Amino acid sequence: MTFKHTMAAHCESGTVAALLKHEGMDISEPLVFGMSAGIFFGYFESRKFPFPTFVVRNRPGQIRTGMASRIGVKFREQKFRDPGAGERALDDLLAREIPVACQTDFFYMNYLPGHVRVHINVHFIIAVEKKDGVYLVSDCYSPDIAPLDRDSMMKARFAGGSFAPRGFMFYPVSVPERIDYRTAIWKGIRSAAFNMVRLPMPFLGVRGIRLFAKKVVDWPRLARDTEHLSHEIMKINILLEDQGTGGAGFRFMYATFLREAAERLKDPDLHDMSKRIMEIGDRWREISLFAARIGKRRDLGQDRLRELSSLIYERADAEESFFRDLLAMSKKKI
Amino acid sequence: MKEKDVRVDYRKHQVVLYAEKRDGSYGPVRTGSYITKNYLDDYWLKRNNLEREYLEKVRGGEISPIAYYMVLEELTPSELASRVKLSTRKVKRHMTPEHFGEATVEQLRRYCEVFNVPIAGMFQAVVTRKKGVRVEELKTDNPYFSIYTIATEKK
Numbered sequence: 001m002t003f004k005h006t007m008a009a010h011c012e013s014g015t016v017a018a019l020l021k022h023e024g025m026d027i028s029e030p031l032v033f034g035m036s037a038g039i040f041f042g043y044f045e046s047r048k049f050p051f052p053t054f055v056v057r058n059r060p061g062q063i064r065t066g067m068a069s070r071i072g073v074k075f076r077e078q079k080f081r082d083p084g085a086g087e088r089a090l091d092d093l094l095a096r097e098i099p100v101a102c103q104t105d106f107f108y109m110n111y112l113p114g115h116v117r118v119h120i121n122v123h124f125i126i127a128v129e130k131k132d133g134v135y136l137v138s139d140c141y142s143p144d145i146a147p148l149d150r151d152s153m154m155k156a157r158f159a160g161g162s163f164a165p166r167g168f169m170f171y172p173v174s175v176p177e178r179i180d181y182r183t184a185i186w187k188g189i190r191s192a193a194f195n196m197v198r199l200p201m202p203f204l205g206v207r208g209i210r211l212f213a214k215k216v217v218d219w220p221r222l223a224r225d226t227e228h229l230s231h232e233i234m235k236i237n238i239l240l241e242d243q244g245t246g247g248a249g250f251r252f253m254y255a256t257f258l259r260e261a262a263e264r265l266k267d268p269d270l271h272d273m274s275k276r277i278m279e280i281g282d283r284w285r286e287i288s289l290f291a292a293r294i295g296k297r298r299d300l301g302q303d304r305l306r307e308l309s310s311l312i313y314e315r316a317d318a319e320e321s322f323f324r325d326l327l328a329m330s331k332k333k334i
Numbered sequence: 335m336k337e338k339d340v341r342v343d344y345r346k347h348q349v350v351l352y353a354e355k356r357d358g359s360y361g362p363v364r365t366g367s368y369i370t371k372n373y374l375d376d377y378w379l380k381r382n383n384l385e386r387e388y389l390e391k392v393r394g395g396e397i398s399p400i401a402y403y404m405v406l407e408e409l410t411p412s413e414l415a416s417r418v419k420l421s422t423r424k425v426k427r428h429m430t431p432e433h434f435g436e437a438t439v440e441q442l443r444r445y446c447e448v449f450n451v452p453i454a455g456m457f458q459a460v461v462t463r464k465k466g467v468r469v470e471e472l473k474t475d476n477p478y479f480s481i482y483t484i485a486t487e488k489k
Contacts, residue, residue, distance in 0.1 A: 009350040047412045160417040227380045252352035256360040
């Protein structure tokens with residue numbers, strides 16, 4: 001099978017973009033991310049997490065479903081109760097030279113460095129071939145197509161826990177000949193902006209950023225010791241920069257989406273907005289670098305955490321203004 | 335962010351970031367991971383300290399090996415329970431040395447699958463005092479059996 005592997009910033013948007021490109025569509029990762037309203041913020045404290053955490057994107061799976069509803073691409077999706085049936089179905093598609101996206105537990109992607117692999121059940125890879133019992137997978141985080149042994153693939157596809165994959169896999173079965181990019185782009189923008197400023201829950205959107213800013217000063221109470229606190233503070237950098245966001249918690253990728261949208265639709269307003277979110281992203285990156293620095297130095301007193309908190313509050317204000325303007329703009333355009 | 339500001343020379347861990355290119359356009363840049371390059375040593379320092387601290391707790395009979403691996407893998411009892419298909423209550427019992435022995439071999443195998451360790455790792459830890467000696471646990475096709483190799487590194 002000739003499948004063109006490319007690295008991407010994020011596994012789900014990268015996987016969907018790669019599958020659509022394989023089907024002959026001219027589409028980029030930022031366009032997939034933006035049209036499916038990928039940008040988001042949520043702050044969570046739950047029994048499922050050992051420590052408070054935050055997300056900077058919409059719910060896993062919504063990038064695929066968003067693309068299906070906005071541009072009309074049809075995906076064949078399957079889940080399995082029986083792992084054996086899931087394996088046979090995947091192998092059958094690969095034998096027919098159909099690349100298939102699989103939902104997996106990131107922990108078992110043993111071709112990636114050990115220190116990045118954690119249990120998280122929403123990692124997407126594309127299986128492109130099975131040779132001598134070993135799967136060849138296109139993973140956006142790997143520079144090349146990587147081998148994944150059958151045992152690891154099965155554990156990864158049928159891991160339990162939150163968002164258990166249950167062997168979930170998908171691939172496009174039809175792509176539309178003509179796409180109304182204008183409507184798809186503006187609907188994606190409106191949905192993302194609405195989610196950021198209009199959701200009433202206190203832990204989602206801009207409210208979630210403010211909650212994060214408020215709570216981060218309390219993190220020392222929740223940590224086992226200074227090293228644990230340092231680890232959690234440094235994870236802010238990982239969640240914003242390294243965990244497949246394209247930098248600054250997806251804000252740089254969203255800026256790229258708005259720039260691409262501005263060019264496709266010849267809309268100077270979107271060009272200006274792309275600059276604004278790029279600048280907002282620059283300040284997010286400063287936050288992540290600040291977090292890494294104070295974490296390594298164990299400089300985690302209340303003054304430092306309050307400084308971190310005020311930087312996050314500033315981002316909440318900037319994003320509220322940005323997404324309110326974007327929402328108002330989207331209402332006029334569609 | 336300008337392209338030159340996100341570029342990090344580190345081949346071992348590559349990521350894709352989006353940035354402003356020289357010509358003013360925005361697009362993907364393949365670069366090294368900033369945090370891995372600059373802070374990986376600190377990560378390993380903390381990880382090794384955590385391993386030592388919790389291994390002492392296992393030795394001291396404060397916690398069971400299940401609690402030890404759970405902390406290392408940053409899981410909670412409820413998330414672990416869902417992964418090994420047991421109740422949270424039962425997992426919490428297995429986390430104590432008094433009730434660890436109640437877990438069946440099959441249940442321990444499921445725990446080990448989550449922690450990605452051989453089943454022998456539930457009963458022992460192999461440490462070396464001598465420098466240059468490498469101990470490796472090798473999994474076999476038999477889920478209940480593993481092999482340890484002990485090798486001295488050549489000078």
